[in-house]
Amino acid sequence: MTKVDAILSRAQAASGSFPASGPALIHVTWDSSPDLEQFLGFISAYCKGRFSTSLAERVTLTSTELLDNAVRYGSLARDFTYRLAIEGGYVTVSMQNTTVPARIEMLSAQLRRLESAPEQVYAAELERSMGPSSGRRSMLGLARIRHEAEMRIDLQTEANDVIIRAQCKR
Amino acid sequence: MSNISQVELPTLASFELVITPPSSVAMRGTIAIPDPGLLLGGCFRRLHEASLADGLRELSVDVRQLTFVNSSAIRLFVDWSSWVAVAGPQGYLLRFRTDRRITWQRTSFAVLQSLGGKSIALDAE
Amino acid sequence: MISTLPSSTEPLIFLRFRPAWAYIDGVREFCRFFCETTYRQQDLAERARVVLQETLENAVKYSTPGQLSELELEVHADRESFRIAITSRPDPLHLQTLKNELSHLTMLDPEAAYLSAFVRAANEPESPARLGLARMRYEARFELHLDEQADGRVRITATGKP
Numbered sequence: 001m002t003k004v005d006a007i008l009s010r011a012q013a014a015s016g017s018f019p020a021s022g023p024a025l026i027h028v029t030w031d032s033s034p035d036l037e038q039f040l041g042f043i044s045a046y047c048k049g050r051f052s053t054s055l056a057e058r059v060t061l062t063s064t065e066l067l068d069n070a071v072r073y074g075s076l077a078r079d080f081t082y083r084l085a086i087e088g089g090y091v092t093v094s095m096q097n098t099t100v101p102a103r104i105e106m107l108s109a110q111l112r113r114l115e116s117a118p119e120q121v122y123a124a125e126l127e128r129s130m131g132p133s134s135g136r137r138s139m140l141g142l143a144r145i146r147h148e149a150e151m152r153i154d155l156q157t158e159a160n161d162v163i164i165r166a167q168c169k170r
Numbered sequence: 171m172s173n174i175s176q177v178e179l180p181t182l183a184s185f186e187l188v189i190t191p192p193s194s195v196a197m198r199g200t201i202a203i204p205d206p207g208l209l210l211g212g213c214f215r216r217l218h219e220a221s222l223a224d225g226l227r228e229l230s231v232d233v234r235q236l237t238f239v240n241s242s243a244i245r246l247f248v249d250w251s252s253w254v255a256v257a258g259p260q261g262y263l264l265r266f267r268t269d270r271r272i273t274w275q276r277t278s279f280a281v282l283q284s285l286g287g288k289s290i291a292l293d294a295e
Numbered sequence: 296m297i298s299t300l301p302s303s304t305e306p307l308i309f310l311r312f313r314p315a316w317a318y319i320d321g322v323r324e325f326c327r328f329f330c331e332t333t334y335r336q337q338d339l340a341e342r343a344r345v346v347l348q349e350t351l352e353n354a355v356k357y358s359t360p361g362q363l364s365e366l367e368l369e370v371h372a373d374r375e376s377f378r379i380a381i382t383s384r385p386d387p388l389h390l391q392t393l394k395n396e397l398s399h400l401t402m403l404d405p406e407a408a409y410l411s412a413f414v415r416a417a418n419e420p421e422s423p424a425r426l427g428l429a430r431m432r433y434e435a436r437f438e439l440h441l442d443e444q445a446d447g448r449v450r451i452t453a454t455g456k457p
Contacts, residue, residue, distance in 0.1 A: 002305045027309035028329070035332050040323040049317060202323075202348060203357070204316050240348050245424035248416045273341055277434045281413050 001012050004096050058149040060168040062166045065141035066095035094165040102168050114146045122147035173220035180213045193226050198235040199242035218253045232267040254289040265291040306369035314358035323347040342435040346453045349427035350381045357389035380452040409433035
């Protein structure tokens, strides 16, 4: 069982609030910043062969935003893990890295806002992203996953390990 | 017009074959398709027969820009070497121009040359 | 620079896909690119590319059809070794051929085995090439190991030194 699987299993056992992921379709771990363009090209092609056109677009968009955020904010332990899985009727995309508590809190707060009003938060983040600060871009990514890709988003943490999961019905 | 200049070229997305009469052929790209013999075996055979018909003493095959092949494609060069060996003194010298930095070329053509005897020559650059 | 991640038991790459030829190019090039950018070793990346092509081709060609026939690819790396493993469900006839081939190959050193494979190919023009296994050992410098699993699947592991 990989580290990511172990963290997710413990989270599932503790809360039961998010369907557990099943066996992975894709699981990749980097010990430095991933080169996104090539990997995303692979993900896009894989999804087109695996899923319907609509679902492939949603999964690819989600993957793009999660990976982009992870690379943008880096990882304290230089580890990045991407995971794509199917269990029963659900597709799950997750991204793991290590980060500081302040960032985890920021992500948690954003996810709470997104859950309460996804469309409004998306519109607000879109407007904010037009501003000069690159930090604003990262919150638009989560908003796009929630609103455009229509995925539920979950945050699992253990010490400084953080896993952002996005899930939808297949 | 020479026979070799009239050999029909294969159509393959990742691969290009260029004939420069009277006695040169260049291959570029990659060959990683299932059963390349179906698309390329016939072409290589026609190049061989055209070389015989033209009475060539030597045919130069430049593979320096053929950067990656699967083992089924390597088989095509084995077959070609066998045809030349069978032709014997009535045939031609098959000269491969290779890039020694490309591993498949370095390892495979050295073996072909050791098996092919006097009918195979190798220019490794 | 080989992986500095603490655990060498987890794969760095795990992929699951149908045994369709359409996946081979994309999987091969992604894994090759991963090796090249992660380890900055062009030679290792090229060797891995050969192993990936040959093992994937075999797995795709000889998988039994059906829902249970998904392929699994794993790439593991640590300072001592670089391993590529493909798990598939081959048809029984091919499995026996594969076992015989591997047994024969490992009796010879890689260069002799490759030469032997070329001689066989030259003498049997109508038969399949069967150069791939010998090529992995000689050109890519990977050794091969076959494991039969309880569920009927077979795992081929190619191991090389970085």
